[in-house]
Amino acid sequence: xxxxxxxxxxxxxxxxxxxxxxxxxxxxxxxxxxxxxxxxxxxxxxxxxxxxxxxxxxxxxxxxxxxxxxxxxxxxxxxxxxxxxxxxxxxxxxxxxxxxxxxxxxxxxxxxxxxxx
Amino acid sequence: xxxxxxxxxxxxxxxxxxxxxxxxxxxxxxxxxxxxxxxxxxxxxxxxxxxxxxxxxxxxxxxxxxxxxxxxxxxxxxxxxxxxxxxxxxxxxxxxxxxxxxxxxxxxxxxxxxxxx
DNA sequence: TGGCTATATGGTAAAATAGCCATATAACCA
DNA sequence: TGGTTATATGGCTATTTTACCATATAGCCA
Numbered sequence: 001x002x003x004x005x006x007x008x009x010x011x012x013x014x015x016x017x018x019x020x021x022x023x024x025x026x027x028x029x030x031x032x033x034x035x036x037x038x039x040x041x042x043x044x045x046x047x048x049x050x051x052x053x054x055x056x057x058x059x060x061x062x063x064x065x066x067x068x069x070x071x072x073x074x075x076x077x078x079x080x081x082x083x084x085x086x087x088x089x090x091x092x093x094x095x096x097x098x099x100x101x102x103x104x105x106x107x108x109x110x111x112x113x114x115x116x117x
Numbered sequence: 118x119x120x121x122x123x124x125x126x127x128x129x130x131x132x133x134x135x136x137x138x139x140x141x142x143x144x145x146x147x148x149x150x151x152x153x154x155x156x157x158x159x160x161x162x163x164x165x166x167x168x169x170x171x172x173x174x175x176x177x178x179x180x181x182x183x184x185x186x187x188x189x190x191x192x193x194x195x196x197x198x199x200x201x202x203x204x205x206x207x208x209x210x211x212x213x214x215x216x217x218x219x220x221x222x223x224x225x226x227x228x229x230x231x232x233x234x
Numbered sequence: 235t236g237g238c239t240a241t242a243t244g245g246t247a248a249a250a251t252a253g254c255c256a257t258a259t260a261a262c263c264a
Numbered sequence: 265t266g267g268t269t270a271t272a273t274g275g276c277t278a279t280t281t282t283a284c285c286a287t288a289t290a291g292c293c294a
Contacts, residue, residue, distance in 0.1 A: 001143065006136035009204045014134035018282085019123035022130070026118065035241055048283055050242055060211035069240050069291050077210060079203040086196040086203070087126045093194060094177035135252085152271055165253050167272055186261050186270050 015059035016083065020044060021052050024073075025080055028062060032074035132176035133200065137161060138169050141190075142197055145179060149191035 015021065020042045027033060027041055039049045053073055056062045063076045132138065137159045144150060144158055156166045170190055173179045180193045 001140075003136065003140075006139045006143075008208055009139055009201075010134055010136045012204050012207050013130060013139070014281095017127055017131035017134040019120065019127040022123045022126055023118075023120075026123075036239090039241095044282095045284055046241075047243080047285080051282085054242080060207050060214070066291090071241060077203075077207050079206045082199055083203045084126075086194075086200045087129050089196045090129050090177050090194050091125055097177070131251095137252095153269090156271095161252095162254055163271075164255080164273080168252080171272080183261090188271060 012059050012061070015056050015061055018052065020049070021056055024049075024052060024056065025061065025075065026084070028073060028075040029081060032072045034067075034070040034072045036070065038073065129176045129178070132173050132178055135169065137166070138173055141166075141169060141173065142178065142192065143201070145190060145192040146198060149189045151184075151187040151189045153187065155190065 016025070023042060024038055027038065033041075035046070035050060035053065038053070039046045042049050042052070053062065053064070057064060057073075061075070061077050061080065062073050064071050064073045066072075133142070140159060141155055144155065150158075152163070152167060152170065155170070156163045159166050159169075170179065170181070174181060174190075178192070178194050178197065179190045181188050181190045183189075
């Protein structure tokens, strides 16, 4: 693979690398939602959510369509669920590793959390 | 899912969101490699590569073991290949979309690249 | 038309990230 | 022991990302 390819792939990965955007993608797995619904869900400023959506769209992960006064977003890439599964596996493995080291699962989750903040 | 869970998952996704780190993970799919080998491969400063590795390790994606004077890193999570497949699908879909819009694949690849830089 | 609602965009400040240099640490070898 | 190699870490700067506010745009409805 070429350097260029890794850059393209990194852009997509970057789009996945924010809690609010993961929440949005997760919600969109069920059915499409408009910006105002997603804004309520995420709990950030409407402009912030709008920018998250623009970023996801730009990465090719979602698409939008207008319906009256609203703009609805829907998942474009069904493989997202595979990605979530992958994340699950890592998290699970991480917790297991800490347990093996004699620590509790909650401790390890806390560590993950601290690192991610 | 809880907000906390999305934060943990975002940390893992963030670890994947850099061309050099994707290159490293890809290389480690074959077999384990020491830091000096990875440094040559990536072409950045040794300290930079070391920090990328620390980040990947912290995310739970790789682990290290010492052997003599070298430290070898190996992939901890075989599901990484699934993630790469997921990225492939998005990239492919993106290119297809541009082609449908009457543009060439190279144009779309360039656009991805520009956006990712 | 005027006002209301939904969404996107520009500006800006704060925080996070990336990269390099210098340096610390640890293992090996002569 | 002293020198060399491999790796990690602290410090610093430049860049990127994020979030909010203010505002622009567009569609709807009375």
